[in-house]
Amino acid sequence: MEIFINSLLFIIGLIALYFGGEGLVLGSSRIARRLRINPIVIGLTIVALGTSSPEFVVSLIAAFKGSSDLAIGNIIGSNISNIGLILGISALIYPIKVQIRVIKAEVPIMIVLSIILYFTAFNLTIGFYEGIILIGSLLAFVIYSYFGALKESSTTEREFKEFLGTNQSGIKNFLFIISGIIGLIIGAHLVVNAAILTANELGISQLVIGVSAVAVGTSLPELSTSIVAAIRKEPDILVGNIIGSNIFNIGILGLVAIIHPVNVDPNILRFELPVMLFFTLAALPIMKTGFRVSRVEGIFLLAFYLLFIVLLFYL
Numbered sequence: 001m002e003i004f005i006n007s008l009l010f011i012i013g014l015i016a017l018y019f020g021g022e023g024l025v026l027g028s029s030r031i032a033r034r035l036r037i038n039p040i041v042i043g044l045t046i047v048a049l050g051t052s053s054p055e056f057v058v059s060l061i062a063a064f065k066g067s068s069d070l071a072i073g074n075i076i077g078s079n080i081s082n083i084g085l086i087l088g089i090s091a092l093i094y095p096i097k098v099q100i101r102v103i104k105a106e107v108p109i110m111i112v113l114s115i116i117l118y119f120t121a122f123n124l125t126i127g128f129y130e131g132i133i134l135i136g137s138l139l140a141f142v143i144y145s146y147f148g149a150l151k152e153s154s155t156t157e158r159e160f161k162e163f164l165g166t167n168q169s170g171i172k173n174f175l176f177i178i179s180g181i182i183g184l185i186i187g188a189h190l191v192v193n194a195a196i197l198t199a200n201e202l203g204i205s206q207l208v209i210g211v212s213a214v215a216v217g218t219s220l221p222e223l224s225t226s227i228v229a230a231i232r233k234e235p236d237i238l239v240g241n242i243i244g245s246n247i248f249n250i251g252i253l254g255l256v257a258i259i260h261p262v263n264v265d266p267n268i269l270r271f272e273l274p275v276m277l278f279f280t281l282a283a284l285p286i287m288k289t290g291f292r293v294s295r296v297e298g299i300f301l302l303a304f305y306l307l308f309i310v311l312l313f314y315l
Contacts, residue, residue: 013190020183027176069207077215084305091298134254
């Protein structure tokens with residue numbers, strides 16, 4: 001009975017996280033548009049930050065509750081699912097064209113930040129100074145995105161503008177942001193508490209729960225955004241969302257570490273982090289081949305993601 005109640009609370013929490021993230025993205029992106037901020041900058045930064053907000057709130061609350069495995073597992077698992085699950089599903093819906101700028105700049109930045117994360121975790125604690133390094137890297141990416149956006153084509157800018165939709169009144173946008181934040185906080189509390197209790201009930205480690213169920217749950221905003229972009233055949237939105245979210249996830253783990261140190265289980269260095277690096281590194285040759293992610297490559301990503309989940313529960 002307790003497992004059923006915990007599962008129900010977990011699902012309710014995920015729903016609250018999803019709509020909280022969506023509200024935050026809609027409100028903040030539309031306000032940014034009213035301030036005449038470049039649509040591409042909004043897509044690569046504000047939308048990516050908004051879709052990563054569930055990971056941030058969940059990891060922060062988990063860290064404060066002393067569940068470091070859940071906190072870091074959520075971030076690592078989200079980055080793995082973004083490439084293996086979400087990019088894979090999106091490619092099955094519609095083969096994804098990739099701009100050369102993404103291959104030369106954004107993907108390498110994602111790879112470098114993933115490697116930095118691996119080495120900052122080497123002493124089994126991500127603390128204040130490691131957090132400064134990670135959040136500093138994120139800020140450098142935001143600055144780069146801003147100046148890079150100024151050089152984008154009008155076609156790409158129009159794609160982002162269409163995806164963000166029409167402006168609403170300032171009051172409605174503000175209410176979207178407030179309700180989004182409230183939804184994120186409530187949802188995060190429900191998800192973290194339910195995950196901890198379920199892990200204890202089933203005898204599964206919090207790390208496994210964090211890397212699998214919680215990570216996929218907090219990645220729902222990225223999943224919905226990417227599927228919509230794939231259906232609309234808007235590859236710049238899709239790829240920018242996935243890569244931007246992975247970069248932001250690493251940066252927000254740094255922010256979490258600045259607020260509260262995150263302890264690292266030695267097993268993470270031997271399995272979960274290397275798997276994250278594998279998917280991160282694999283993104284480069286996959287996208288570079290023909291400057292697209294084909295349906296066959298989408299199947300490849302999904303197959304390896306499912307293999308990872310199976311190994312996660314049996315190793």
